[in-house]
Amino acid sequence: MEKVYTNLSSNRELKIHLREIQKAQLNLKGISKKTALIYSDVFSSECGNEVYIKPENLQITGAFKIRGAYNKLCTLTPSERDRGVIASSAGNHAQGVAYSAQKLGIAATIVMPKTTPLIKVEATKSYGATVILIGDCYDEAYAEAKKLEKEHNYVFVHPFDDLDVMYGQGTIASEILEEIDDIDCILVPVGGGGLIAGIALAAKALNHNIKIIGVEPEGAKAMKESLDNNGIVNLKTVRTIADGVAVKKPGDLTFEIIRNYVDEIVTVSDFDIMESFLLLLEKHKLIAEASGALSFAGLKKIKEKGKKVACILSGGNIDVVTISSMINRGLVSRGRLFCFSIELSDKPGELVKVSTILSNANANVIKLDHNQFKTSDRFMQVQLEITVETNGHDHVNGIITALNNEGYKVNKIY
Structure with missing residues (x-):
């Protein structure tokens, strides 16, 4: 184009x-x-x-939102500043408008989705703005802010448009x-x-x-x-x-x-x-x-x-x-954590055998769950769920291969 x-x-x-x-x-x-x-x-x-x-x-x-918010408020006329501003935001524009309004002596009301992380809500309040939580996404907060703009004659500060x-x-x-x-x-x-x-x-x-x-x-x-x-x-x-x-x-x-x-x-x-x-x-x-x-x-x-x-x-x-x-x-995404399960025979020495395989593969065990109630035959088999620290996807594949070579079927959990 x-x-x-x-x-x-x-x-x-x-x-x-x-x-x-x-x-x-x-x-x-x-x-x-x-x-x-x-x-x-x-x-x-x-x-x-x-x-x-x-x-x-x-x-x-x-x-970055402080840049656009402050610049916008700088362009307001004295009469617009007296009316106060309102904005809708998932968090960062809210803080930018609230901080800018506080700096310029303008009253600010911010409408935020209920799903907004608490750290953003509290930060916005700390700059002196009135915060209203409504809806599950930005667009629902935006609709409420536009409604309040008409009701109270606020100046709306759009987060992007x-x-x-x-x-x-x-x-x-x-x-x-x-x-x-x-x-x-x-x-x-x-x-x-x-x-x-x-x-x-x-x-x-x-x-x-x-x-x-x-x-x-x-x-x-x-x-x-x-x-x-x-x-x-x-x-x-x-x-x-x-x-x-x-x-x-x-x-x-x-x-x-x-x-x-x-x-x-x-x-x-x-x-x-x-x-x-x-x-x-x-x-x-x-x-x-x-x-x-x-x-x-x-x-x-x-x-x-x-x-x-x-x-x-x-x-x-x-x-x-x-x-x-x-x-x-x-x-997990980068192959630095690997969680898997295998089934073992319920007899002495099996756990040591698996531990040796993992040790030889340089896998650091950080969590282990030995549970005989998760198998179809709890009297003969035990399910072992292990989380190990790894060095990437190649390392994970090497561990799976080492276990497969010893007869273990690996079920990758994450």
Whole structure:
């Protein structure tokens, strides 16, 4: 598909957008952090490119959303500020609006889905906003916020479908290019599309040749479905661990910008996301929420090799319980944990035999359940369920082979 940005009229349009993004940079001075790029040897090695992390999880509110929210509130007239603002959000936009409103002395009401992680709800309240919890996803919270906007004459601050919000998010691309002016590609998480739209406008205005790739979860690919159908699609359901991008319907403005200026949208599984989360934590000591790790999961899907690639780590607002779950799932996904069961004859020495096999295979046992009640013949057979620490999928396959060679049938649990 030919991109509109190759046309002269679009070039003029991009220059207008760039001027607005530059104004946003001035508005954000002293508010948002210039998050310095971090070179990643591990992600570079895994995908065959030169990968840099843009750590927006280090912003004061823990996510990039502060950029768009603050820039939007800066554009309000005195009478609009007096009316107060309202926003709907799965968490990060909520904190961005609440923090910005507090800084600018504006009353804020935030409508959030009931499923929003508690850490995001409490953080939003801590910035002085009134929080209302309703619905199971962003779209239901959005409908309630729009209703309250009419009832109370609030100013609605859209999380993505607003040019001033997009201009704030576009400052991320400007910062990337200030550090590496010959960047080849930028990978961006996609929910409603505000982040990637802003980044695309800035990047394409500064260098048409930069490739912009969006990354969506397979269970919430509203933007990809919309692009494939050449019109906005409203998904019936969304199902993904990446709650920050669990959007059923993309924005009207963002859709048009993305259709014209974004080169590609790829989708990733929840397991891909969990693997990326684990690598960010283990190798870079960076905490990412699931949606924040999306662009790193997308690295496996791009065809380019030997390119300079910037990945946006969009946010790190995640609770400790979820971190624990994500670590365990990530370990399983990368073949670092292996749980299986086998049946043994109920006689002395069998457990020692299995232990020896595992020891010789360098598998570290971390959990074991010896249960004679799980077999069809509990007087002759015993089911042994074992969880071992492993070094990857090849190691797991080697353990299975070693057990098979000794006559054990392995039932892989995870």
